[in-house]
Amino acid sequence: MSDEAFRIEVREWLSRYLTDELRGTGGVGRENEAFAPRLAFARRLADGGWTTLAWPVRHGGRGASLSQQVIFHEEYARAGAPSRPDHIGTTMVGPTLMDHGTPEQQRRFLPALAAVDELWCQGYSEPGAGSDLAGLTTRARLDGDRWILNGQKVWTSLAHVADWCFVLARTAPSPVGGPRSAGLSYLLVPMRQPGITVRPIRQLTGDSEFNEVFFDDAVTTADLVVGEPGEGWKVAMGTLAYERGAATVGQQVGFQRDLDDLVAVARQTGAVDDPALRERLTRAWVDLTVLRAHTLRSLTENLPAGPSVIKLLWTRWRQGLGELAMDVLATGPCASDDVERWQRYFLFSRADTIYGGSNEIQRGIIASRVLGLPR
Template sequence: MDLSESRDERITDTAFAESVRGWLEGNLTGRFAHLRGKGGPGSEHEFFDERLEWDRHLAAAGWTCLGWPEQYGGRGVSIAQHVAFHEEYAKAAAPARVSHVGEELLGPTLIAFGTEAQKQRFLPGIKNVTELWAQGYSEPGAGSDLANVSTTARLEDGKWIINGQKIWTSLAHVAQWAFVVARTEPGSKRHQGLSFLLVPLDQPGVTVRPIQQLTGTSEFNEVFFDDAVTDADLVVGEPGEGWKVAMGLLTFERGVSTLGQQIGFARELDGVVAQARAHGTDRDPAIRERIARAYIGLRVIRAHALRTLGAVDAGASGGEASVAKLLWANWHRDLGQLAVDVRGASSLLAPEHDHAGAASDLTDPEHLELDEWQRLFLFTRADTIYGGSNEIQRNIISERVLGLPREAKA
């Protein structure tokens, strides 16, 4: 990120941030007031219909797709202004966006790699939040190793015929479309022969099965493709270029919006400190040290994000995104552990009681009711896995940045 902007640019950015703040203060009221702080990771089920209405309210006021070029319905704001929006949004505890996958991931990817026809067909629906998207990357036999996908697609009579399975597909049960990485060249291996397809989910060849988690929620899904179809021209980039497009999308995923994510992390850390004080564990030297490390770590994450944001936005692939993922995922996982440690044994009991009057515990997901700190602990176990596991990120850094030998394959 360029921190050497002129005085006039800084004044403009400050005015933009103030306009965002003022609009949120004036609109997170009335029918939207109860949505503050709702729908974050592990809580995507909360008030979904109301949050969808909120997203459309944002769109009508021109607060979606800010970084997109104006020709595609965006506002073409600067990186600094885009960051300011996400930070003000997080400071206001505005609800988690249901359109994140479309707006922050697929939209920029289509702008960078898609045909003009694809942009005209799909970008308006993303901007106006009339079409929701899911990400078809992970598979049961591949996990974070995207190059090892086995879902196939063959071109036949002007259609791609798709067969295979995706897993951990966030919000596929409410999405109308998915972007799917599939192997379109028979006999190809690893990142060769993959294509990036846009696939409608509302069709007979697609089955979506929610996965119940230990938290009791089911925002993740299995998605089965059994001769599912999509049009031949709904491949982003050329057939066989799916790896390049998929990697481009992952760079967008770890871009500007992560600065707003860190505001949410800071709020969670403040809450953990308050819990430590309430339970008297703030006097424990070991707990105090972990809190201090968390405070410092969060500032390291922000400094790295600001330092590399310009390079990532320009499409650099020097490992910046992988380092960022390692930093925040491990930090957040450790915060989840700290959240239960500061409360001691009481963190093992669910806050509500069953009808018999006995306290339920975390071994009964069917009747589980969690408080926000238990949910934080359980969900952050996944932070170092989804979006590219720690192991995959370290391989990327070692092989592509440091030039070390590639990991031997069995």
């Protein structure tokens, strides 16, 4: 199928099944919004084979090319389709199991991931180990045919609705003089058990999509370690790499819609008549165009530290747009819905440079992998 025919197929499917009530729901800072309808829509996507678009055919996917993946995410974003509550499972857990999981793990989990029958969350960050992930203290010990976990995770998105969590835990001491990341294991842990407590964290926006997760003698079976015990760091880093794939292009289509909407508000308030604000709006458009070009180049050429550069660019862009929105709102009256939306946007964007690997860590990756600087 040609790329153009594929684009038409995506558009026709979305026009058939996407309702006005679902458009624009969910997303960063609003993960609890319209959750049940969004989950139902994700399962309809699964029925159409769209959730596993990038998966190989042998694992139940469509084996789509990179260009087709980009097209799908562009059209999905342009249509205003809702944020998907299955994205952690289908874009992160699924590919991880394909690369590192046993055949038994693949048979157990991949069909449920593809059908969106089970939801997942990520158990990485801890109160004392966020960007410095190798310093985590959650521990797991093997006791016969099961792992027993104790510790705490934090900033765990969607833990309150997840069925499973992929947890990075220490299962052996790191060697003296060796890397601290040695001795960590990547475990698949069922969330619905007495040994796990989930506590929502209320954010500046008033929402609580993030959670603290406490493991108190929580258990999972011995065979649910991905990769070899003690070598979970390699698996965990692979999972993070899958997070920043073709979907980032769709994310940027959403950014363009945000910018267009802010320009409309600026016309309403009269902010476009201010030369300084008009220049900042223009610069935001230019920077977003550069971001898209760099993202496409990074995806097609596999640039060193490409995902880190993209993370730096888009987080600063979004924070800048939030700050610009506050200045636009200050120039004149506008609809109350617009005020609420942009206030929420501004508040949540303060976290953009922290979650998903802080910008300081991304700069360190660029310094070592691209510039060859010492650690």
